Amino acid sequence: MPLVIGVLKETHPGERRLSVVPDVVKKYQGLGASVVMQKDAAKGAHFRDTDFADVTWVDSAADVVAAADVVLCVQPPAAETLAAMKPGSVLCGMLQPWYSTERVQQLVDGQVTAFALELLPRISRAQSMDILSSQGAVAGYECALIAADHSPKFFPMLTYAAGSIRPAKVLVIGAGVAGLQAIATARRIGAMVEAYDVRPETREQIESLGAKFVDTGVSAAGAGGYARELTEEEKAKQAERLAKAVAQCDALITTAAIPGRKAPRIITADMIARMKPGAVVVDMAAETGGNVEGTVAGEKVWINDVLVIGPTNIPSRMPVHASEMVAKNLFNFISPFIKDGALALDWEDEVMAGSCLAHAGELRHAGVKQALGL
Amino acid sequence: MPLVIGVLKETHPGERRLSVVPDVVKKYQGLGASVVMQKDAAKGAHFRDTDFADVTWVDSAADVVAAADVVLCVQPPAAETLAAMKPGSVLCGMLQPWYSTERVQQLVDGQVTAFALELLPRISRAQSMDILSSQGAVAGYECALIAADHSPKFFPMLTYAAGSIRPAKVLVIGAGVAGLQAIATARRIGAMVEAYDVRPETREQIESLGAKFVDTGVSAAGAGGYARELTEEEKAKQAERLAKAVAQCDALITTAAIPGRKAPRIITADMIARMKPGAVVVDMAAETGGNVEGTVAGEKVWINDVLVIGPTNIPSRMPVHASEMVAKNLFNFISPFIKDGALALDWEDEVMAGSCLAHAGELRHAGVKQALGL
Known part of the structure; x- marks a missing residue:
């Protein structure tokens, strides 16, 4: 047998x-x-x-x-x-x-x-x-497409007969497999990309994809290649530096997840309130509570004039x-x-x-x- | 005053x-x-x-x-x-x-x-x-994103720890401003792109974007830079050659429009029936009747295992x-x-x-x- x-x-x-x-x-x-x-x-x-x-x-x-x-x-x-x-x-x-x-x-x-x-x-x-990694790559790619598809702006620079359009600014939070793939995809489409991760050793990976590393001065390198949870003080410092980058971007993609835990809340309602009208947020962590205050899993919600998208089971889309x-x-x-x-x-x-x-x-x-x- | x-x-x-x-x-x-x-x-x-x-x-x-x-x-x-x-x-x-x-x-x-x-x-x-051109560029970009976002496959080649994924094949019909922008965008995302236009002089433009020209042996160069309408015989010849390219692609984007006329019907139900399971069709001409048999304006319809999308007022998405x-x-x-x-x-x-x-x-x-x- x-x-x-x-x-x-x-x-x-x-x-x-x-x-x-x-x-x-x-x-x-x-x-x-x-x-x-x-x-x-x-x-x-x-x-x-x-x-x-x-x-x-x-x-x-x-x-x-x-x-x-x-x-x-x-x-x-x-x-x-x-x-x-x-x-x-x-x-x-x-x-x-x-x-x-x-x-x-x-x-x-x-x-x-x-x-x-x-x-x-x-x-x-x-x-x-590693299924988490392979499916993370799918999710990162998809989230960049979702952001581009919902943005009221072109991601790439575009020159046409009456002028030219400046490329959009995309900010990616979390540079694990999913975040790196989101960065690579947003870059491919033509956006200017900034990215942030609590682990400072991701800087090199981020920069190798043609994106800019947002330096908040906070490190959360943890065991086994995952991020550790931050202290309250570290979170406040991180939030202050991040808020500025968030306010300047046209699209924000958040990918911060800690296995077995609720997703860390990184983007507050106040940060969202300071975003540009028409900005798009894709919260990849929606299923485990969201990195963004106001995310609803499986829904698209407008918070003032900012569209917050909380896709679920993203790899299943592909x-x-x-x-x-x-x-x-x-x-x-x-x-x-x-x-x-x-x-x-x-x-x-x-x-x-x-x-x-x-x-x-x-x-x-x-x-x-x-x-x-x- | x-x-x-x-x-x-x-x-x-x-x-x-x-x-x-x-x-x-x-x-x-x-x-x-x-x-x-x-x-x-x-x-x-x-x-x-x-x-x-x-x-x-x-x-x-x-x-x-x-x-x-x-x-x-x-x-x-x-x-x-x-x-x-x-x-x-x-x-x-x-x-x-x-x-x-x-x-x-x-x-x-x-x-x-x-x-x-x-x-x-x-x-x-x-x-x-030229509003038709500027908005055509927007529509072409958007349609490539719609196709990528709805495809069950990666557009780009992807190498991961367990192997690598081949890039998707995208076929663009019509190489006006919209079609060229769709080609450029699908290429940026990483797909292999083929394109077809009844005007053979578009070959150079298509190739300059890194796409392959599908040669059907039919020319419909018309006055004022627009395509003229084809005869029945020309249509049959075009259809035969095209059907093969359609059957091989993972995503099809059609952009053929004649100002003031109903959109030419280029893709028949038979061609759709021969497409791969999971293939995606984006019919940019949905509003004026569609280039694809079975397109419903403003809807996404499954024809067998092929998703046919007929977006309307596409520039308004951006x-x-x-x-x-x-x-x-x-x-x-x-x-x-x-x-x-x-x-x-x-x-x-x-x-x-x-x-x-x-x-x-x-x-x-x-x-x-x-x-x-x-």
Whole structure:
């Protein structure tokens, strides 16, 4: 009996991605596994069932988990699907480990071996598996397009027969993968870009993309490549310097997120009040509370004459390539443990062990345990 | 009594542009004219009333036309406003001369001197007044952004830790001002671009923007820099060659318009049926019937797995810079005839005379006369 990889149709409202693409299915098959997919799983990402060769199609999520040894997902499956999973089977995807005690408990109780790729150790070897980074790149690109599309101004300089238009000023807050991609995209379109991050070592990356670093004199370099939380005093100093840059820009893109925490509030109502009429704000952190005071997740709101956009599930707006990236990240994570059509997990492997949320009836991740109080 | 320039608040639903901007108001004042503006006229374009110095603000369109010698507009004013215009006063803007017999008749009967900038002779000297071109540039830029924003794929090539993404293929039909700007913008974002125009002399322009010219072997070079209408046989040949390019692209932007005519139908349902799943079509000619079979003006429709977008009044999506361009175009048109605070029209002037729709109770434009059967 070869290893069976199961692919669920995503159930999160509006989710259009899926956890495999045709090329990646071939790769699993090349390792001796067989692939079971839920009908229509690929529809939202514009793949046809016929694009996938030698796949067994089943009607329901229950059929997938009944057949599969390893279940792949983009976002956490529905509770009834988790309940139907076989004890000892493996679940692999973005499981939002910080946000649902019930779900974590269900995985533990169901004896599922659950790998949450949000928990991936941030080491070089894991980069090719890093879903947060790959989807961050998608989100950063999309947010720059959203800003350009909603701006009442041209981003690029434009010379026409009656004069010329000055390029727009775009300010990007947060220079992680998403922020850097937003900077690169806004620059490509032709805007003048300034960017800010609490980690001063991002200056070089920002400048390498042709943008200007906003120096506030505050550093928040933290562990594992993420930003640490700032003190109140540091926040005030940061806010004062930032307010000036915010007041001068035509479009503001905020990308500051701390995994497992509420998004830091960086842009206050007062800063928004000082923005130019017609300025556009895209708050990439809308889903976790927003970096901007007044952001409403999933909505576009006018605050005075400033448009504040709080897009949600941004990578799902670009499902073909976002799915391709997710699929490759998941394959790179799990494939080293597939040999001759069988799964052999290696608990000595730092990346695998570090990403494990639950295994054999145990909650395995110390950080999640502490955060959820379990 | 100095010349009074009147600025109307636009009334077309969704119209956010206006016919002056603060700098241009100063220029009129510099020529000795005074400026009367309708309250809130500038609101949609994100200007504040306080941005305009030394302007007389009035409550209604009727107050504007009662005070003004020269009335400026972006789109045709409402019928009741036209009815209130003083005999002998001047109206200047985009008047959509081809589409409303009633409006033209009203201008004639009201003894208004009406300049429709769509009628501008296409000569070098008139380029700085060419509203169709300036707004075409805005529309082309916007349509490329709309296509990128709705595509399920990245436009640019992207290399990430788990692989790389190939750039999207964008096909632009029509290489006028709008098409060229769409090409330039899609290229800036990072797509591979092919473009087609019935006028073979556009090949060089297309190639100069880094795009590839689709050669169908059909030429439709026409008078005055516009395309002529093709014969049925030419259309079939063009369609056959085009269908292949359409089938290969990820995004299609169509920009083919013939002034005063229904937009040519270039993309058939059959061509759409052969497109890739997830392909995006932006039909810039949606308002005049569409270049694409199945386009619905003002809507996004799915045809199989292809998204067909028919945006309307595209320049109004970018009202700050679109207004700046319109304002400068109108100023460049009318200002040569303002001397020492007085208006002195020169009927010997080719540009002025050629743009005149109505004067002194007469319909002055032969082409409009013939088209409307007046």
